[in-house]
Amino acid sequence: MAERYDVVVIGAGPGGYVAAIRAAQLGMKTACIDSRETAGGTCLNIGCIPSKALLQSSEKFAEAKNGLTEHGIKIDGANLDLAAMMARKDKVVTTLTRGVEFLFRKNKVEWIKGSARIAAPGRIGVTANGGASQEIEAKAIVIATGSESIPLPGLAIDEQRIVSSTGALALDRVPERMAVIGGGYIGLELGSVWSRLGSKVTVVEFLDRILPNMDRELGPALQRLLTRSGIAFKLATKVAGGELGNEAVTLQLEPAKGGERETLGADVVLVAIGRRPFANGLGLDEIGVVRDPAGRITVSENFETNMPGIYAIGDVIRGPMLAHKAEEEGIAAVERLAGQQTEIDYDAIPSVVYTWPEVAAVGKTEEELKAAGVEYRTGKFPFSANARARTNADTDGFVKVLADAATDRVLGVHIIGPDAGTMIAEAALAMEFGASAEDIARTCHAHPTLPEALKEAALAVAGRAIHI
Numbered sequence: 001m002a003e004r005y006d007v008v009v010i011g012a013g014p015g016g017y018v019a020a021i022r023a024a025q026l027g028m029k030t031a032c033i034d035s036r037e038t039a040g041g042t043c044l045n046i047g048c049i050p051s052k053a054l055l056q057s058s059e060k061f062a063e064a065k066n067g068l069t070e071h072g073i074k075i076d077g078a079n080l081d082l083a084a085m086m087a088r089k090d091k092v093v094t095t096l097t098r099g100v101e102f103l104f105r106k107n108k109v110e111w112i113k114g115s116a117r118i119a120a121p122g123r124i125g126v127t128a129n130g131g132a133s134q135e136i137e138a139k140a141i142v143i144a145t146g147s148e149s150i151p152l153p154g155l156a157i158d159e160q161r162i163v164s165s166t167g168a169l170a171l172d173r174v175p176e177r178m179a180v181i182g183g184g185y186i187g188l189e190l191g192s193v194w195s196r197l198g199s200k201v202t203v204v205e206f207l208d209r210i211l212p213n214m215d216r217e218l219g220p221a222l223q224r225l226l227t228r229s230g231i232a233f234k235l236a237t238k239v240a241g242g243e244l245g246n247e248a249v250t251l252q253l254e255p256a257k258g259g260e261r262e263t264l265g266a267d268v269v270l271v272a273i274g275r276r277p278f279a280n281g282l283g284l285d286e287i288g289v290v291r292d293p294a295g296r297i298t299v300s301e302n303f304e305t306n307m308p309g310i311y312a313i314g315d316v317i318r319g320p321m322l323a324h325k326a327e328e329e330g331i332a333a334v335e336r337l338a339g340q341q342t343e344i345d346y347d348a349i350p351s352v353v354y355t356w357p358e359v360a361a362v363g364k365t366e367e368e369l370k371a372a373g374v375e376y377r378t379g380k381f382p383f384s385a386n387a388r389a390r391t392n393a394d395t396d397g398f399v400k401v402l403a404d405a406a407t408d409r410v411l412g413v414h415i416i417g418p419d420a421g422t423m424i425a426e427a428a429l430a431m432e433f434g435a436s437a438e439d440i441a442r443t444c445h446a447h448p449t450l451p452e453a454l455k456e457a458a459l460a461v462a463g464r465a466i467h468i
């Protein structure tokens with residue numbers, strides 16, 4: 001007889017594994033299925049975690065090579081041991097994926113390794129990685145199958161010379177020249193890693209600025225700083241094709257608006273033009289689960305699809321493709337199943353680009369406020385006027401606070417600068433609580449710390465910053 005569960009989650013990424021653990025905490029008999037050998041999905045295996053491990057290591061290398069002289073520290077002969085750096089990254093990934101397996105055991109979530117296919121609402125076929133198949137039953141099915149990289153026609157990914165983010169996380173040598181196609185966060189983070197390790201990196205972006213989805217001031221500011229660190233940019237440029245030669249890959253570039261072509265040679269090309277929802281093999285069309293034209297599974301406020309008892313969360317539905325967004329949705333979906341009224345404030349979901357300096361944002365951009373006709377006031381404060389940034393010798397960047405002109409409620413916070421990714425948590429908390437700029441401005445911030453720049457930007461909304 002088929003094993004019967006209250007909840008079966010398909011996908012053990014940050015959306016799926018968190019949903020499964022929360023469901024089990026709420027007393028539901030839960031299983032989580034994933035076709036990977038290890039838990040943690042894209043994020044832990046080939047995404048957030050390995051990329052941040054390499055960003056951290058490469059940042060330390062760049063600092064050891066030439067970043068410490070300002071502090072009066074000279075290091076002669078700092079050398080790269082790429083194999084050791086990669087081994088550390090792999091160890092971090094293994095530790096964290098095993099951590100998820102431990103949490104499954106602790107919470108009595110049954111982890112089933114295999115590919116899932118939904119036969120009908122309440123019925124799932126699982127083909128184990130060894131080939132054996134079984135059918136299981138569930139009162140509720142939560143689809144958390146995530147996303148995959150979008151390929152660029154004409155440039156077949158071989159993960160050696162033409163790589164996706166997955167290949168770029170595992171190169172066995174530093175390419176002399178790397179072309180990064182796409183100026184979003186994945187291309188910029190991985191381009192930063194290889195640039196710091198010695199590659200001559202060129203980022204090619206179709207639009208006229210990098211980080212096109214963020215506040216208009218952030219992309220150009222980051223571009224200036226990355227250019228200073230040695231990365232080259234070709235904006236408003238289209239990759240029209242590529243040829244794999246014996247030695248190098250030659251990309252054909254042309255202006256986005258049309259015009260004369262040029263070529264760009266590279267030893268490795270990273271294709272990072274975005275990600276798309278992944279639901280292959282689930283059998284959604286056969287059972288009639290509705291998707292939008294972009295392939296995202298359509299869900300209600302309760303994360304329920306058009307088929308009763310089938311839910312979806314994370315990268316496979318609408319909204320930003322971010323691990324923490326997937327986690328919140330996983331929790332909300334199963335808490336709602338348990339009768340709780342959990343809400344997610346999508347305006348308070350932060351996003352972070354882990355370059356140096358970091359870029360982080362929460363809430364609305366200026367462009368979005370203008371388009372919506374919202375009257376707002378802006379407060380800005382540069383890190384060059386922040387005492388801690390001075391002591392750290394990290395003075396690039398600024399904090400920008402956008403507040404409603406009538407109510408002073410914080411509508412958006414945009415930061416480029418040291419530890420922006422850590423600082424944005426305070427802004428997200430403020431927005432979650434519906435804080436005004438004055439609330440942040442009147443909150444005592446320890447001195448000397450970087451978050452004082454957020455306080456000063458909040459003061460600047462009312463024209464009363466102290467240190468500028």
Ligand SMILES: Cc1cc2nc3c(=O)[nH]c(=O)nc-3n(C[C@H](O)[C@H](O)[C@H](O)COP(=O)(O)OP(=O)(O)OC[C@H]3O[C@@H](n4cnc5c(N)ncnc54)[C@H](O)[C@@H]3O)c2cc1C
Pocket residue numbers: 010011012013014015016017033034035036040041042043044046047048049051114115116117144145146147165166186278279280281282313314315316321322323324325326
């Ligand atoms: C290089 C890179 C860096 C990133 N960095 C960050 C970052 O710093 N911060 C951040 O917030 N986000 C980051 N992301 C995005 C983040 O990884 C995703 O938003 C997140 O993993 C989405 O979680 P998810 O649970 O929806 O799906 P996923 O993590 O994609 O997990 C889906 C899982 O479902 C499994 N699956 C799919 N189909 C089936 C099936 N039929 N049967 C069984 N199993 C199946 C897959 O094997 C996979 O393990 C990064 C992504 C990449 C590629």
